[in-house]
Amino acid sequence: MSHKDAYPLQEADLLPLSIGAGFLGTGGGGNPYVGMLRSRELLRKGAKVDILPLDALPDDAWISEVGGIGAPVVSVEKIEQGSECLRAMRAVEETAGVSMAALICAEIGGANSMEPIITAAQSGLPVLDGDGMGRAFPEVQMTTFFIYGAKAAPAAISDDKSNTIIFRDIKDMYWLERFARDTSVAMGAAAGLAIAPMRMDFVRRSAVPGTMTQALEIGRTVLAARARRQNVVDRVIATTGAKLFFTGKVTDIRRELKGGFARGEARIAGSGDWAGCEGRIAIQNENLVLWIDGEPVVMVPDLIINLDLETGEPITTEVLRYGQRLAVVGLPAHDLLKTPQAMAVVGPSAFGYPELAFVPLALGPIEKGMT
Amino acid sequence: MIRIGIDVGGTNTDAVLLDGTKVVAGVKAPTSRDVMTGVVEALRKVLAAAGREAATVDVVMIGTTHFTNAVVQRRDLAQTAAVRLCLPATECLPPMVDWPEDLRTVIGNHWYLAHGGNEFDGRVISPLDEAELRGIADDIRGKGIRSVAVTSVFSPVSTEFEERAGAILADALPGVHITLSSSIGRIGLLERENAAIMNACLRDLSQEVVAAFRGALADIGFTGRFFLTQNDGTLMDAAFAERFPVLTFASGPTNSMRGAAFLSGVQDAIVVDIGGTTTDVGSLQKGFPRQATLAVEVGGVRTNFRMPDVFSIGLGGGSLVVDSPDGVTVGPRSVGYRISTEARIFGGSTLTTTDIVVADGGATLGDAAKVSGLDRGLIRRARDRIAFMLEDCVEKARISAEPLPVIVVGGGSILVEGPIAGLELIKPDHFAVANAVGAAIAQVSGEVDRVYSLAEMGRDEALSDAKAKATEAAIAAGAHPDGIEIVDVEDVPLAYLPGNATRVRVKAVGDLHVA
Numbered sequence: 033m034s035h036k037d038a039y040p041l042q043e044a045d046l047l048p049l050s051i052g053a054g055f056l057g058t059g060g061g062g063n064p065y066v067g068m069l070r071s072r073e074l075l076r077k078g079a080k081v082d083i084l085p086l087d088a089l090p091d092d093a094w095i096s097e098v099g100g101i102g103a104p105v106v107s108v109e110k111i112e113q114g115s116e117c118l119r120a121m122r123a124v125e126e127t128a129g130v131s132m133a134a135l136i137c138a139e140i141g142g143a144n145s146m147e148p149i150i151t152a153a154q155s156g157l158p159v160l161d162g163d164g165m166g167r168a169f170p171e172v173q174m175t176t177f178f179i180y181g182a183k184a185a186p187a188a189i190s191d192d193k194s195n196t197i198i199f200r201d202i203k204d205m206y207w208l209e210r211f212a213r214d215t216s217v218a219m220g221a222a223a224g225l226a227i228a229p230m231r232m233d234f235v236r237r238s239a240v241p242g243t244m245t246q247a248l249e250i251g252r253t254v255l256a257a258r259a260r261r262q263n264v265v266d267r268v269i270a271t272t273g274a275k276l277f278f279t280g281k282v283t284d285i286r287r288e289l290k291g292g293f294a295r296g297e298a299r300i301a302g303s304g305d306w307a308g309c310e311g312r313i314a315i316q317n318e319n320l321v322l323w324i325d326g327e328p329v330v331m332v333p334d335l336i337i338n339l340d341l342e343t344g345e346p347i348t349t350e351v352l353r354y355g356q357r358l359a360v361v362g363l364p365a366h367d368l369l370k371t372p373q374a375m376a377v378v379g380p381s382a383f384g385y386p387e388l389a390f391v392p393l394a395l396g397p398i399e400k401g402m403t
Numbered sequence: 404m405i406r407i408g409i410d411v412g413g414t415n416t417d418a419v420l421l422d423g424t425k426v427v428a429g430v431k432a433p434t435s436r437d438v439m440t441g442v443v444e445a446l447r448k449v450l451a452a453a454g455r456e457a458a459t460v461d462v463v464m465i466g467t468t469h470f471t472n473a474v475v476q477r478r479d480l481a482q483t484a485a486v487r488l489c490l491p492a493t494e495c496l497p498p499m500v501d502w503p504e505d506l507r508t509v510i511g512n513h514w515y516l517a518h519g520g521n522e523f524d525g526r527v528i529s530p531l532d533e534a535e536l537r538g539i540a541d542d543i544r545g546k547g548i549r550s551v552a553v554t555s556v557f558s559p560v561s562t563e564f565e566e567r568a569g570a571i572l573a574d575a576l577p578g579v580h581i582t583l584s585s586s587i588g589r590i591g592l593l594e595r596e597n598a599a600i601m602n603a604c605l606r607d608l609s610q611e612v613v614a615a616f617r618g619a620l621a622d623i624g625f626t627g628r629f630f631l632t633q634n635d636g637t638l639m640d641a642a643f644a645e646r647f648p649v650l651t652f653a654s655g656p657t658n659s660m661r662g663a664a665f666l667s668g669v670q671d672a673i674v675v676d677i678g679g680t681t682t683d684v685g686s687l688q689k690g691f692p693r694q695a696t697l698a699v700e701v702g703g704v705r706t707n708f709r710m711p712d713v714f715s716i717g718l719g720g721g722s723l724v725v726d727s728p729d730g731v732t733v734g735p736r737s738v739g740y741r742i743s744t745e746a747r748i749f750g751g752s753t754l755t756t757t758d759i760v761v762a763d764g765g766a767t768l769g770d771a772a773k774v775s776g777l778d779r780g781l782i783r784r785a786r787d788r789i790a791f792m793l794e795d796c797v798e799k800a801r802i803s804a805e806p807l808p809v810i811v812v813g814g815g816s817i818l819v820e821g822p823i824a825g826l827e828l829i830k831p832d833h834f835a836v837a838n839a840v841g842a843a844i845a846q847v848s849g850e851v852d853r854v855y856s857l858a859e860m861g862r863d864e865a866l867s868d869a870k871a872k873a874t875e876a877a878i879a880a881g882a883h884p885d886g887i888e889i890v891d892v893e894d895v896p897l898a899y900l901p902g903n904a905t906r907v908r909v910k911a912v913g914d915l916h917v918a
Contacts, residue, residue: 066496066593069496069500069501069593070495070496073495073496073500103523105523105590105895105906106523108590108591108592108593109523109556109557109590109591109592110489110492110493110520110522110523110528110556110557110592111492111493111495111496111592111593112492112493112495113491113492113493113494113495114494114495115495192491192492192493192528193491193492193528193529194491220492220522220523220526220528221522221523222492287894287895342799350895355688
């Protein structure tokens, strides 16, 4: 750990990291609480986890992307045996004939922020400061790694019973999503997935950079604001560059299940500056689109985050309820998620809104593609 | 129907007598160390004040903070073994992993992971191993532990493993208290297990306390049924309460808020309940406390009970007032039930908030001459500090800019000088015994929380099945079969699971059936 921006993850970092990861989960991604406890237990037993910036390792180093796959509600009941992702990563190393130099998060938002930390603590490898989403998305292929050309195979999935299955030849991440998803259900809807090794030079170009640190800083801001009894919503907006788009009270929440995904819609009666307006949020595990009085104002891949108006606590779509008072905050997605290639995978049309042409919430330039 | 409601707080034991919906009398007695003496005194006083005989009373409802306080203060807790049926799943996080170190130490940190448990769809994680459980029982016996909590993965979906393991342990460990997690909590392994372990470690105490209540009632000649109130403001009978003391957690704030709504006739308000040691502030919506949306901690332990969203501060009638160069501090330390001997107006030497109010002419209590020499500046600073603390917590409890009224209840209400945060102030009749009123008017509930596969059964069918089961549970708990209402229905489709798996929670509530 010689790089100037590298730092060791401390036990005291885990709570703010989990809060920040919950925020970046944009309503989905599962609760990081269990993962936080698992990381804490490993650190208390003496494990060391270093966070490395994306320029710390040589181009030819191999990077492993790991994450949990299953259902969020299962993950709080059938907690993992503990080494699922480690076994999956070892199986990928063996099949590909490589040794991993570091881990990276597939998804910083929600529970998967913690999985690479756990695997790192168990294997002694460092974790890179970045991820493949900069938020949470519901499917395996929805990462910048896949969007910019990562291979899907060899990948491996392992469960609590040490059943480990290797996906040797897989056409692309869509197929991996399909097979891994079905396999995870057979495994009891809680398993660890590792995808094909990625070279560091590729990861440097394709990862959303700095998201571990970003999550940590969001969490620290929330905790500091709470300790000083400041308005948490205001403080988080001020430090993240997010923007407050709406405040109001949930008046209706409808949920249904289509193809294994929780889809739904929340209606919010405006309050404060938005008194008399109606907000509407489309949900598919994560918050997808915010309309105000029928006009779409924030849409995927930009982040839509519902915060409890009083406490500033991020509210996941699963616990969204009638009568809750929300601050709806928008945060621009990283430019890597807003290119034409990215739009095909994570734009509004990829989530079933072909009628919405993506309009970024911040007026930053859209990159013209990437190689 | 004639009902007596009792609230056993840390400082006072309150009792009210209701004839139908009319409050006939309300009294206070100091809480005694043995609980029973205070309850007997309160009962005698309330019967005398109402001019009724014990034999005319139909039913007695008791709210108690005794079990919450035992956990918070880490006292009277039994050594407890936590047995989890799970292997190989969940190995990375042992039972009590997220508990405060001191509480875990007090109950011994005894835990065992064993084979068993279910998948979300009812499949088996691993078969139950009887020999393994008998080995665990030997170890438990060897350590002299007399309380066991059994938690199986996905027991809200299938209770079979917990029941079988419970039977094996009961057979191997005769006379030991066994708590099954499925009889207490919902989905969420650690939170449900936490509740089961806390319940188990309170079982010795609950036997004592329920026996004390029974003894107190027999002592005054009451022979009818009695109930304890649970965290959701509903009742459980004494035998059930003895087995599930953990369900009394947070019943105090719920009772005071329900009582405040009943006494004031106001359904939407902020309720400030000022006791001897703490002030609880919560918000009332349609006559019921607003529920917390996040996991609630009790004594530092995370649980998934539905609890009222209440904010507590260390301010009460017995709070210590300390003057220093940095300003005056009020609480969180309190003389608690010793106020009647330690406060200055009662001849003691400790300066409390009650002394300040009496010195300022805000209440007539004790011997005002004992505080007549207090510095006027100190009195003013202390009252300003109290007003600031109340305003701060009312602002926190407000969920909108709407000017909701503030209902002030509890024995410490004398601390309130005037409107808080500029809102309308209501001090209803019998404000000092709102908790006991809330206990007296409590209803009976039944709850169901389970996962249905909507591929096998339509949504309507699943909901009516859950409603029927919740209604049955309410009747089994003592509700009158007529007029049972379904008060809470929640169905959440479970993401990523096949067969349209949906988690359904239903709660049915009805009036107590008095035969």
